[in-house]
Amino acid sequence: MRVAFPMDGSRWLSGEALVRLVALLAALALLVVGLLFPLASMLVKSLQDRAGDFVGLANFARYVQTPALMGSIVNSLTVALISTALVVGLAFLCAYGITRTCMPGKRLFRMLAVLPILAPSLLPAISLVYLFGNQGWFREALLGQSIYGPIGIVLGMCFWIFPHALMILTTALSTSDARLYEAAEALGTPKWRGFLTITLPGARYGLISCAFVVFTLAITDFGVPKIIGGQFSVLATDVYRQVVGQQNFQMGAVVSVILLLPALASFVVDRWIQRRQVAQLSARAVPWRPTPSPLRDWTFALLCYAVGAAILLVIGTAIYASLVQFWPYDLSLTLEHYAFEMLAGGGWASWFNSLKLAFSVALIGTLVIFFNAWLIEKSDGYRVLRQGLHFLAMLPMAVPGMVLGLAYIFFFNQAGNPLNWLYGTLAILVLNTLVHFYTVCHLTSVTALKQLDPEFEAVGASLKVPFWVTFRRVTLPVSLPAVLDISVYLFVNAMTTVSAVVFLYTSDTRLASVAVMHLDEAGYFASAAAMAVLIFFTSLAVKLAQAALSHLLLNRAQEWRQAG
Amino acid sequence: MPTLTAPLSPAAGTDRAAVAEAGLHLEIRGLTKRFGPFTALGGVDLAIREGEFVCFLGPSGCGKTTLLRAIAGLAPQSAGRIVQRGRDISRLPPQARDFGIVFQSYALFPNLTVFDNVAYGLRNRRDDRGRIRERVAELLALVDLAGSEAKYPAALSGGQQQRVALARALATEPGLLLLDEPLSALDARVRVHLRGQIKALQARLGVTTIMVTHDQEEALAMADRIVVMNHGTIEQVGTPAEIYRQPASAFVAEFIGSMNFLEVRPDGAHALRLGRRRLDCPAHDCAGDEHARLAIRPEAVKLCAMNEGLSARVEHIEFLGAFLRVGLTLAETGQALVADIAVRDAEALGLAPGASLGVLLPSEALRLYPGREARA
Numbered sequence: 001m002r003v004a005f006p007m008d009g010s011r012w013l014s015g016e017a018l019v020r021l022v023a024l025l026a027a028l029a030l031l032v033v034g035l036l037f038p039l040a041s042m043l044v045k046s047l048q049d050r051a052g053d054f055v056g057l058a059n060f061a062r063y064v065q066t067p068a069l070m071g072s073i074v075n076s077l078t079v080a081l082i083s084t085a086l087v088v089g090l091a092f093l094c095a096y097g098i099t100r101t102c103m104p105g106k107r108l109f110r111m112l113a114v115l116p117i118l119a120p121s122l123l124p125a126i127s128l129v130y131l132f133g134n135q136g137w138f139r140e141a142l143l144g145q146s147i148y149g150p151i152g153i154v155l156g157m158c159f160w161i162f163p164h165a166l167m168i169l170t171t172a173l174s175t176s177d178a179r180l181y182e183a184a185e186a187l188g189t190p191k192w193r194g195f196l197t198i199t200l201p202g203a204r205y206g207l208i209s210c211a212f213v214v215f216t217l218a219i220t221d222f223g224v225p226k227i228i229g230g231q232f233s234v235l236a237t238d239v240y241r242q243v244v245g246q247q248n249f250q251m252g253a254v255v256s257v258i259l260l261l262p263a264l265a266s267f268v269v270d271r272w273i274q275r276r277q278v279a280q281l282s283a284r285a286v287p288w289r290p291t292p293s294p295l296r297d298w299t300f301a302l303l304c305y306a307v308g309a310a311i312l313l314v315i316g317t318a319i320y321a322s323l324v325q326f327w328p329y330d331l332s333l334t335l336e337h338y339a340f341e342m343l344a345g346g347g348w349a350s351w352f353n354s355l356k357l358a359f360s361v362a363l364i365g366t367l368v369i370f371f372n373a374w375l376i377e378k379s380d381g382y383r384v385l386r387q388g389l390h391f392l393a394m395l396p397m398a399v400p401g402m403v404l405g406l407a408y409i410f411f412f413n414q415a416g417n418p419l420n421w422l423y424g425t426l427a428i429l430v431l432n433t434l435v436h437f438y439t440v441c442h443l444t445s446v447t448a449l450k451q452l453d454p455e456f457e458a459v460g461a462s463l464k465v466p467f468w469v470t471f472r473r474v475t476l477p478v479s480l481p482a483v484l485d486i487s488v489y490l491f492v493n494a495m496t497t498v499s500a501v502v503f504l505y506t507s508d509t510r511l512a513s514v515a516v517m518h519l520d521e522a523g524y525f526a527s528a529a530a531m532a533v534l535i536f537f538t539s540l541a542v543k544l545a546q547a548a549l550s551h552l553l554l555n556r557a558q559e560w561r562q563a564g
Numbered sequence: 565m566p567t568l569t570a571p572l573s574p575a576a577g578t579d580r581a582a583v584a585e586a587g588l589h590l591e592i593r594g595l596t597k598r599f600g601p602f603t604a605l606g607g608v609d610l611a612i613r614e615g616e617f618v619c620f621l622g623p624s625g626c627g628k629t630t631l632l633r634a635i636a637g638l639a640p641q642s643a644g645r646i647v648q649r650g651r652d653i654s655r656l657p658p659q660a661r662d663f664g665i666v667f668q669s670y671a672l673f674p675n676l677t678v679f680d681n682v683a684y685g686l687r688n689r690r691d692d693r694g695r696i697r698e699r700v701a702e703l704l705a706l707v708d709l710a711g712s713e714a715k716y717p718a719a720l721s722g723g724q725q726q727r728v729a730l731a732r733a734l735a736t737e738p739g740l741l742l743l744d745e746p747l748s749a750l751d752a753r754v755r756v757h758l759r760g761q762i763k764a765l766q767a768r769l770g771v772t773t774i775m776v777t778h779d780q781e782e783a784l785a786m787a788d789r790i791v792v793m794n795h796g797t798i799e800q801v802g803t804p805a806e807i808y809r810q811p812a813s814a815f816v817a818e819f820i821g822s823m824n825f826l827e828v829r830p831d832g833a834h835a836l837r838l839g840r841r842r843l844d845c846p847a848h849d850c851a852g853d854e855h856a857r858l859a860i861r862p863e864a865v866k867l868c869a870m871n872e873g874l875s876a877r878v879e880h881i882e883f884l885g886a887f888l889r890v891g892l893t894l895a896e897t898g899q900a901l902v903a904d905i906a907v908r909d910a911e912a913l914g915l916a917p918g919a920s921l922g923v924l925l926p927s928e929a930l931r932l933y934p935g936r937e938a939r940a
Contacts, residue, residue: 017657380639455671458638461658462665463685463736473684474673 016466020375024385027372031392033419034435038407039399045410046253059254069238069251073258076234079150080219080262083157087214088207090158091165094307097300099173100199102292104301110170112308115315117163118539120496120513121223123532124159126520127317128152128228130529135328148230156224159314161217162307165210172206173199178288205273212266219262220400222499223513227520235259239402240502243409253410256403267398315536322530337526338534344522346510351534354512357429358494358542365434365441366487369393373445374475378457397439401499404436409503424506432504433494441486448482449475481550488546492539588649589614589740589772590635595644597630597796604630605641606796615770617763619783622793623819628776631793632742635774637661649739664733668745670725672717678704678728679713685736703731706765723754730762734769741766743775747782759786780820784808792816814933817859824865824901826858826894827936836932839896841874843925848932857933862889864929865903867913873922876901880917881910890915892923 049055063069097103098110116124131138132147145151176199184194200207222236229237235255243252322338324331340347372393376386396404412423422428452475460470476483498513505514512535519528590612597605605627612618620628633639635646637658645654653661672681682700704710707727717725726746733741746762747755763786766773777783783790784804792799792807792815800812811817818825829837830850836843836858850856866873867890879891879900888910892901901923905915913921 016659453667453669453671455667455669456673458636458658458665459667459671459673459732460684461638462636462663462733462738463688464659465685465688466659469688474675477675478673 020379020467021382023371024375024379024382024389027368027375027389028385028392030368030372031389031395031435031438034431035392035395035399035404035438038404038411041410041414042253042256042403042407045250046257048250050250059250060257063251063254063258068233069255072233072235072238072255075150075232076219076236077262079153079157079225079234080215082150083154083161083218084211084215086154087158087161087165087218088169088211090307091162091169091210092203092207093300094304095166095169095173097304098170099176100288100290101297101300102290103297103304105305109304109308112311113166114163114543115311115536115540116160118492118496118543119160119315119318119536120498120516120532121156121160121221122227122498122513122516122520122528123318123536124156124314125152125224125227126516126525126529126532127314127321128155129525130317130321130327131313137328146230148228149232152228152230153225153232153234156228157218157221159311160221160224161214162311164217165214168210168213169203169206172203172210174287176202176288178286181288205276208273209270212270216263216266216398216400220259220402220499222402222502223517226498226517236400236402236499239406243406243503249406249410252406256400256406259400260398260403263400263403264398267394271394318529318536319533322526322533324526327526337524337530340515340519340527340531343524343527344515344518346507346515346518350510350515351512351531351538353426353509354495354535355538357426357433357511358491358538360426360430361433361437361494362487362491364430365437365490366483368434369438369441370445370476370479370483370486371471373442374449374471377446377449378475393442394439396435396437399436401436401497402502404432405500405503408432408500424509426509429501429504429509429511432500433497434490436497436500437490437493441489444482444486444489445479448479452478480553484546484550484553488543491542495535495539495542587614588612589616590774591645591647592631592635593645593647595631595634595646596642597627597634597639598642604796605634607644608796608798610791610798610801612772612774615772617766617773617775617786617788619787619790620774620776620793621780621783621790621819622778622799624778626793627796628778628791628793629744630796632744632774632776635740636663636665636742662738663740663742664736664738665742665744666726666729666733666746668749670717670722670729670749672725672729672732674717676716677713678709678715678717678720681717681728682731682735684732699735700731703735704728706734707731708761721754722750723758726750726758727761730765734771739772741771741773743773745776745778748777748779755782762786784820792819794819811859811931814857814859814935817931817933822862822902824860824862826860826897826899826901828856828858828932829854830856830932838874838925839894841896843930844927845930845932846927850932850934853934855936857935858925859931859933860925860929862902862904863887864926865901866924866926867903867905867909867915868922868924869913870920870922873924875920876923878915878917878919878921881915888915894923895920 046059047054047056049058094109094113098106128147129152130136132142132152133139136147139147142151147155180198181194184198189197219234220236222240225232225234225237226240233241235258239252239255239259242248242255321327323333323335325334325336340350346353372389376389376393379386408428411417412419412428414420422431456474457467457470460467460474496513498517501511502514502517505511512531516528516531516535519525519531588611590610592608592610595605595608595610596603608627608631620631622628630639634641637653637656637660641654645652647653648662673684676684679700682703683696686696686699700713701710704712707730709724709727709731712720712724712728717728720728726749730746743762747758750758759782775783775786784807787804789801789803790807791801794815800807800816802810802812807816807820811820811823814825817823826838828843830848830853831837831842833847833849833851834844836845836848836856838858845858848856875895876892877895879893881891882889887904887906890903890905890910892903893899894901903923905913915921
């Protein structure tokens with residue numbers, strides 16, 4: 001057939017379709033090798049005994065019969081539920097203050113509220129030990145209770161998870177339609193009734209989604225309970241203890257499967273909600289603007305500032321503790337805790353390794369994830385393949401870091417796996433981190449791509465321009481703000497994550513976040529704080545650089561973005 | 565093709581002659597597009613001549629955009645053939661087909677200047693920079709935007725953006741220009757202006773053009789031929805005058821312009837009964853039917869003194885500037901009828917609500933369609 005039409009088009013065209021198919025298959029291969037196969041080998045492992053023979057559910061039976069392990073389930077649920085209630089409540093009030101009042105200093109508060117994300121979850125735990133521990137300044141405030149245990153875990157979680165909740169709820173509450181409130185007012189509705197019948201239902205899906213995100217983060221976090229959990233064991237620390245402490249990989253796999261369940265459940269619920277949440281806000285909605293009301297504004301301002309102060313206190317404590325000679329007896333300042341070389345944890349090399357990892361993940365991950373999202377979103381044909389890819393891209397959100405890290409051991413460390421050479425390299429850490437944080441980047445990309453005119457690709461095709469040229473010349477530049485967001489998100493997470501990589505580093509590829517944990521284990525508390533602070537400032541610097549860069553780019557792009 | 569229940573003008577015969585004369589640009593055979601159980605296009609046959617301006621007209625969901633996207637290769641058909649200048653393009657992807665396209669949303673690349681937008685398809689052909697610059701200047705002059713090269717799309721008005729999109733689509737000198745509701749995002753005044761401009765440009769360049777629209781006025785004003793579509797099939801193909809004067813089906817009659825429908829009983833092949841009155845009408849093939857629908861345009865209805873025609877009562881009068889729209893009820897059958905009357909004639913008749921007068925239905929303006937009125 002093709003021979004009959006010797007137009008230049010038909011030849012490279014089959015090439016173009018082929019390139020597209022190959023790219024889609026490559027994306028599939030990435031997620032299958034980086035996610036599905038490891039998870040599958042973990043499931044298999046949980047059904048085997050130490051010798052590798054199939055034993056059915058025997059491991060699970062043994063798990064249920066071990067009270068120490070079963071107790072962790074109750075512990076995890078308790079801590080996660082309390083944290084969820086506290087964080088969602090507090091974040092809702094603060095988000096309400098930001099979106100629905102005229103409180104002063106909103107920008108400052110929003111900046112303060114992002115800070116916890118830039119630190120590893122180990123940092124708040126370390127600070128809490130300094131504040132409320134045996135030598136802590138505020139030890140008395142706990143009325144004889146120990147900070148090591150559920151109280152510390154809940155407080156640490158709240159600090160670390162708060163920004164996530166605040167972001168979701170601020171978004172949910174900022175979509176308001178002034179016309180509804182005007183209609184209510186015209187009908188003589190009291191304010192509290194307006195809140196119950198308009199504000200809350202409008203933020204309903206945001207609230208539910210927020211609760212599930214917070215719950216998942218709380219039940220799967222490893223850093224906080226590792227540092228401050230004491231004898232109070234939770235599922236995430238159990239996985240670590242079984243694998244690293246007792247070399248019991250089978251039981252580690254069993255606990256992982258159990259840890260996977262709540263995360264999977266909340267993932268399913270979240271997806272279900274997202275599907276029900278069709279645009280509540282029509283394009284014609286008029287955004288609601290708050291009018292000043294001194295009492296309300298200052299009440300919310302005080303609350304938000306109190307939260308901001310608590311965040312600063314926690315971070316400040318870590319910084320201060322890393323700089324004093326010997327807390328709390330000799331408070332003279334010193335930099336000697338930053339001389340990591342003599343101590344456990346690999347020294348400054350681990351920080352450089354973290355930098356290498358973070359830059360690699362940010363660069364490779366951003367390009368790969370955005371391009372894949374584009375393939376999924378803007379190709380026609382291969383519908384089943386694209387839907388499958390979208391599902392796989394959503395899945396990492398439901399897989400806790402501990403589980404993914406352990407699954408990587410099982411899969412890549414198998415004798416006979418052709419990818420075995422990856423094991424113990426920086427590359428496996430890059431792959432693992434990329435997959436671990438895939439979902440949020442994918443969703444950000446999809447949102448950005450959906451805002452583009454759906455006909456860009458059609459125009460390119462009609463002008464006989466290959467799709468990759470249109471991607472490079474139009475799609476990528478237009479989506480640059482989102483692309484920058486993704487790269488910084490990946491950078492910060494690669495810098496701060498502990499849970500997945502704790503199983504995968506070697507002495508050559510030790511990371512800063514892992515070093516914090518080891519320094520803490522070895523009793524070098526001030527140096528652990530110092531390393532955590534170092535991570536925090538590295539993330540902060542990159543975040544600020546991004547802000548400056550976006551500002552610059554937006555200024556340059558001002559011409560075409562906001563002209564007219 | 566639907567059966568024509570009323571005679572066609574001799575123009576239908578010249579159709580085939582003209583095709584032979586100018587040569588076919590596009591030939592569509594049995595084109596079908598299904599989305600799951602839904603049939604968006606049901607076996608469409610269509611021939612488009614070289615240099616012709618054709619409008620696909622119909623209500624939303626009638627399949628006109630689907631047909632356009634199938635021609636472009638953007639949404640390949642489920643079955644059927646498309647032949648462009650003798651080349652079977654049915655299975656080719658858009659890149660291998662020869663067309664330029666303009667979308668309702670313009671789809672200009674926001675981060676590229678007007679120059680880069682227009683030159684987008686030229687660069688790919690590896691023309692040298694001097695020639696590209698010349699060609700872009702020429703195209704921008706063509707759409708009255710000379711000197712706008714360095715501007716970004718966001719700095720232009722909607723009408724200007726649409727003209728840039730047009731220049732971009734024409735840049736590579738495609739054999740076929742596809743316009744997908746190009747004017748519907750613009751406000752009324754700009755729309756009328758741009759309408760004339762596009763039509764003049766098309767006539768000057770002689771490029772075969774297909775435009776999709778739901779605006780009948782636009783189609784009547786611009787097209788050489790109109791393809792009226794409904795429910796994924798073609799209801800009628802014809803010149804604007806044919807479509808307006810001899811609508812081939814009740815759907816076309818109702819969709820284009822305004823139309824009165826009266827329920828009547830056919831009486832032989834050349835007459836009908838409206839109530840007890842027997843009226844002559846052009847030959848029709850509803851002769852054997854019990855019921856039929858009589859169609860007549862409001863401007864064809866004539867009013868006269870009481871004793872001359874069918875007696876009717878004036879219900880209400882709307883003043884529409886150049887003419888009056890008179891709502892009437894026929895005395896004998898109680899059926900409603902609308903007539904458009906020049907202001908001068910109305911004064912002569914002493915038209916007022918409640919007045920009784922006579923109505924004439926000129927037989928050459930009558931058309932008959934089978935079936936009864938579908939009651940909503």
